[in-house]
Amino acid sequence: MDNLQTQGISLPRLGLGTFRMQGDTCRAAVESALALGYRHIDTAEMYANEEPIGAAIAASGLARRELHVTTKVWHENLAPDAIRRAFDASLDKLKLDHVDLYLVHWPSKGMNLPAIFETLMKLREQGRTRAIGVANFTTALLKTVVEEIRAPIACNQVEYHVMLDQTKLRHYLTAHAIPLVAYCPLAQGRVASDETLIAIGKKHNASAAQVALKWLLDQDGVAAIPKASRRESQQANLDALKVKLDDDDRKKIAGLPKDRRCVNPAFVPAWD
Incomplete structure (x- = not known):
């Protein structure tokens, strides 16, 4: 597994997303992923699943230094005192120091x-x-954080996949050596039925989803956190790392429409 080096941490380029995983299902999914070799687990206070994730980590027996764990503070808790309370609650639920x-x-x-x-x-x-x-920050917001506040930003986690263009944002992140962590890297399952991706997959004895995931992971400075609760799906995502796309494949993927945004809640910023 390749890692991205950023702000003193080593970020595995393929991680496990856990949005909408709950309770025992979430715990079992994280235990399965860790057993398969995943070392990057992504959660958030809003997901309400930090406790089962903490239990899965404890049950794995893995040394803490071998794991990368990301969590997030919700947008309603961005006052300093609220951030500290949210952080303490997350750490307590994850049972981590x-x-x-x-x-x-x-x-x-x-x-x-x-x-x-x-x-x-x-x-x-x-x-x-x-x-x-940060997550879901536009280029304008990033400029404020990076150039004015000079905060040591280790990544911007945003929706990114073969059906959504993020060129402007990627140019800014690359220029400042900030990784992009792609959530919804499979466009919430939509890539599976795309005829172009299916055809590329057949050429490589791979699925359309594996093609879409490898397209992301072939890009410099990009990590991805596909959600996968079943062991078979988790293994398939790991196996995507073996796919070798060529220039013709990338040209065909570049020709796909790039305007499909899956996550667009009412409170979003004005996207780039």
Whole structure:
């Protein structure tokens, strides 16, 4: 498994997303993923599954240093005191003494970015999170955080897949050596029925989903966190790492429509 080096941490490029996984199902999924060799687990306070994830980590017997755990603070909790309370609650539920990466889950209107990042940087200085970052931040918001506040951002986690163009955002992130962590990398299952991806997959004895995932992971500075609750799906995602796409494949993928956004809640920022 390749890792991305960012702000003092080593981020496995393929992780397990856990949105909408709950209770025993979530615990079993994380236990399965860890047994298969996953070492990057992504969660958030909003997912309400940090407790089963913590239980799965404890049951795995893996040394803490072998794991990368990301969690996030919800956009309604971005005042400094609320961030600290949310962070303490997340750590308690995960039964960990630190996380590897703590993200602002979504920007919110009227948020005080300097105060937010002062709070996050204190958590980092205290060793309670090894790194900090953002999710769903636009290029304009990133410029404020990176160039004005000068916060040590370890990643921007955003929706990214073969059906959504993120060129402008990627240019900014690449220029500042900030990884992009792609959520919904399989467009919530939509890639599976795409005829172009199916045809490319047949050429490589792979599925359309494996083609879509490898297309992402072939890009410099990109990690992906597909959600997969079944062991077979988790293994298939790992096997995507073996697919070798060629220039003709990439040209065909480049020709796909790139305007399909799967996650667009009412409170989103104005996208790039």
